[in-house]
Amino acid sequence: MTDLTRLLAHEMTDLLHSGQVSARELAEAHLAAVERQNPALNAWLTIEPDKALAQADAADRRLAAARAAGQDAVAALPRLLGIPVALKDLISVAGGQCTAGSRILEGYLAPYDAHIVERLRETGAIFPGKTNMDEFAMGSSNEFSAYGPVANPWDLETVPGGSSGGSAVAVAAYHAPLSLGTDTGGSIRQPAALCGIVGMKPTYGRVSRYGIVAFASSLDQIGPLARDVRDAATLLHAVAGRDDRDSTSAPESVPDGLLTITASDDEAAAWLRGKRFGLPREYFVAGMDPDVERRIREGVAALESAGASIEDVSLPHTDYGLATYYIVAPAEASANLARYDGVRYGPRLGDGDVLGNYLATRGQGFGAEVKRRVMLGTYALSAGYYDAYYLKAQKVRTLIKRDFDEVFASGIDALVAPTSPSVAFRFGAKLADPVSMYLSDACTLPVNMAGLPGLSVPCGLSEGMPVGLQFIGPAWSELDLFQVGRGYEAITSGAEWRAKEPAQLALADDPATLSPDQRIAGRA
Amino acid sequence: MANLSRADVEHVAHLARLGLTDEELSRLEGQLNHIVDQYAVFADLDTDAIPPTAQTIELENILREDVAGPSLPFDAVVGNAADRRDGYIVVPPIIGGDET
Numbered sequence: 001m002t003d004l005t006r007l008l009a010h011e012m013t014d015l016l017h018s019g020q021v022s023a024r025e026l027a028e029a030h031l032a033a034v035e036r037q038n039p040a041l042n043a044w045l046t047i048e049p050d051k052a053l054a055q056a057d058a059a060d061r062r063l064a065a066a067r068a069a070g071q072d073a074v075a076a077l078p079r080l081l082g083i084p085v086a087l088k089d090l091i092s093v094a095g096g097q098c099t100a101g102s103r104i105l106e107g108y109l110a111p112y113d114a115h116i117v118e119r120l121r122e123t124g125a126i127f128p129g130k131t132n133m134d135e136f137a138m139g140s141s142n143e144f145s146a147y148g149p150v151a152n153p154w155d156l157e158t159v160p161g162g163s164s165g166g167s168a169v170a171v172a173a174y175h176a177p178l179s180l181g182t183d184t185g186g187s188i189r190q191p192a193a194l195c196g197i198v199g200m201k202p203t204y205g206r207v208s209r210y211g212i213v214a215f216a217s218s219l220d221q222i223g224p225l226a227r228d229v230r231d232a233a234t235l236l237h238a239v240a241g242r243d244d245r246d247s248t249s250a251p252e253s254v255p256d257g258l259l260t261i262t263a264s265d266d267e268a269a270a271w272l273r274g275k276r277f278g279l280p281r282e283y284f285v286a287g288m289d290p291d292v293e294r295r296i297r298e299g300v301a302a303l304e305s306a307g308a309s310i311e312d313v314s315l316p317h318t319d320y321g322l323a324t325y326y327i328v329a330p331a332e333a334s335a336n337l338a339r340y341d342g343v344r345y346g347p348r349l350g351d352g353d354v355l356g357n358y359l360a361t362r363g364q365g366f367g368a369e370v371k372r373r374v375m376l377g378t379y380a381l382s383a384g385y386y387d388a389y390y391l392k393a394q395k396v397r398t399l400i401k402r403d404f405d406e407v408f409a410s411g412i413d414a415l416v417a418p419t420s421p422s423v424a425f426r427f428g429a430k431l432a433d434p435v436s437m438y439l440s441d442a443c444t445l446p447v448n449m450a451g452l453p454g455l456s457v458p459c460g461l462s463e464g465m466p467v468g469l470q471f472i473g474p475a476w477s478e479l480d481l482f483q484v485g486r487g488y489e490a491i492t493s494g495a496e497w498r499a500k501e502p503a504q505l506a507l508a509d510d511p512a513t514l515s516p517d518q519r520i521a522g523r524a
Numbered sequence: 525m526a527n528l529s530r531a532d533v534e535h536v537a538h539l540a541r542l543g544l545t546d547e548e549l550s551r552l553e554g555q556l557n558h559i560v561d562q563y564a565v566f567a568d569l570d571t572d573a574i575p576p577t578a579q580t581i582e583l584e585n586i587l588r589e590d591v592a593g594p595s596l597p598f599d600a601v602v603g604n605a606a607d608r609r610d611g612y613i614v615v616p617p618i619i620g621g622d623e624t
Contacts, residue, residue, distance in 0.1 A: 111600035205581045345604035359543030378540040394576030451580025
């Protein structure tokens with residue numbers, strides 16, 4: 001029998017609808033993969049086999065009832081009924097832990113479901129558990145999780161990227177066909193690129209953040225990770241749309257076209273003909289890995305061969321992106337994280353007086369990177385520095401956004417750029433210098449500053465490690481981006497690298513393989 | 525751009541209510557200055573005529589009727605607190621230890 005975990009979500013849906021596979025069989029196959037490989041990968045913080053199997057049985061009952069009622073009833077079923085979806089551990093699931101990768105939320109049980117969890121429950125999706133992440137989504141390597149780093153299944157000595165590292169590995173290692181992450185400066189797209197899968201950050205406001213642990217509220221956005229473009233589009237469709245409980249979720253209609261992106265390579269490739277892609281020269285930065293740049297330029301050449309026009313464009317304020325981001329995001333984080341005081345939830349440390357409790361709870365409850373950013377944000381907002389830093393950064397943010405607006409106003413359909421300037425790096429490589437870690441997101445964070453959608457798709461390997469190609473579009477253009485991404489899949493469908501699985505899956509399967517923590521300790 | 529002294533770092537840590545060790549304070553002094561050095565790129569950028577951007581999508585405030593809806597169960601909400609008594613969250617006294 002074929003390994004069910006190797007199927008794409010839309011293939012699973014077809015088998016579920018025809019009755020060839022049950023949701024329980026699917027859930028069991030995925031849970032077995034999680035149990036077998038999590039010691040080596042550490043992608044999951046919570047695994048919930050009992051709940052997942054009960055959800056699968058409920059899905060099977062819905063499937064059986066629909067099959068009994070006829071073809072139309074089956075066709076009307078939600079596409080994600082019975083499909084496992086991994087959730088980043090900052091998404092509230094009622095009654096379950098929600099650590100956000102932090103000690104300061106240890107033991108906290110979410111009292112309610114996030115909006116996106118409610119939506120997925122209605123579709124009948126299965127939740128195998130919660131995935132590892134950088135603490136409070138601050139990081140680009142998943143090394144800042146309080147619950148240990150995550151290994152990349154392409155090379156267990158390297159990071160998966162972050163902050164949605166666990167969500168990316170869960171999908172890349174076939175623990176689930178789909179996962180949800182959040183992206184504040186690249187936290188979906190960069191790990192998707194480093195793990196060789198598809199990841200999208202939708203337009204700011206596309207998905208309700210009710211029930212999601214906040215990092216930087218003017219930047220955070222929820223989005224899908226998947227092994228192909230159609231699956232990612234299906235998951236976005238399931239969670240997107242206005243929700244009254246998040247006043248920043250936009251009353252924009254969600255296109256149903258997300259569910260009908262073509263399966264035909266010919267049709268998808270034809271969609272690229274006549275498209276105008278902008279190649280922003282500032283994204284090919286000094287310090288970019290030359291072999292990564294080659295893969296990106298090969299991807300661009302493939303688009304051109306398919307009949308798209310490639311035009312050099314400039315986003316002149318790109319070089320200000322990093323500094324702007326590292327004022328705005330920490331400032332917002334320092335305000336959002338003020339709520340963690342040990343009073344209403346989480347461990348309470350200290351010996352009794354109010355201030356002492358705060359200092360101890362927060363000083364010991366937060367990890368190094370979170371403390372660094374809270375310090376940075378508090379400084380940028382403090383008396384005497386507000387105008388020089390925070391206000392200045394907000395003005396530069398206007399300039400960054402205008403750069404994108406002008407390019408799209410000139411008729412460019414989408415920008416094409418690297419997702420990350422390098423492939424996955426070794427554990428520890430960027431821990432000593434925070435700025436070198438921050439540079440991992442140089443090509444993704446301007447997109448958050450401008451509130452735009454960005455899609456990362458795999459575009460080949462560099463010395464055996466995945467490279468991601470990023471498409472950036474105007475606000476609300478997710479469907480266009482997915483169609484472009486699908487077109488790119490179509491024109492590269494015969495490429496040798498597409499057939500490759502993560503190279504160290506077999507090693508992750510071996511019970512003798514060390515955990516990421518042991519691996520790092522052994523190296524020191 | 526300004527440099528952070530050790531005293532500045534301690535002051536910011538106090539504002540942020542972070543109890544940090546001497547070692548952490550020393551490490552942060554170096555790291556924060558290194559990060560703040562990156563902000564020097566702003567020096568040559570004239571933004572006097574540029575309005576600030578706080579959010580990127582043009583949404584207007586939407587008001588709704590002020591009607592009470594269903595709330596979460598009390599126990600589910602208070603149940604996460606580290607110290608509870610009789611359905612309340614216990615906290616240290618804020619004003620004087622003995623005043624009630």
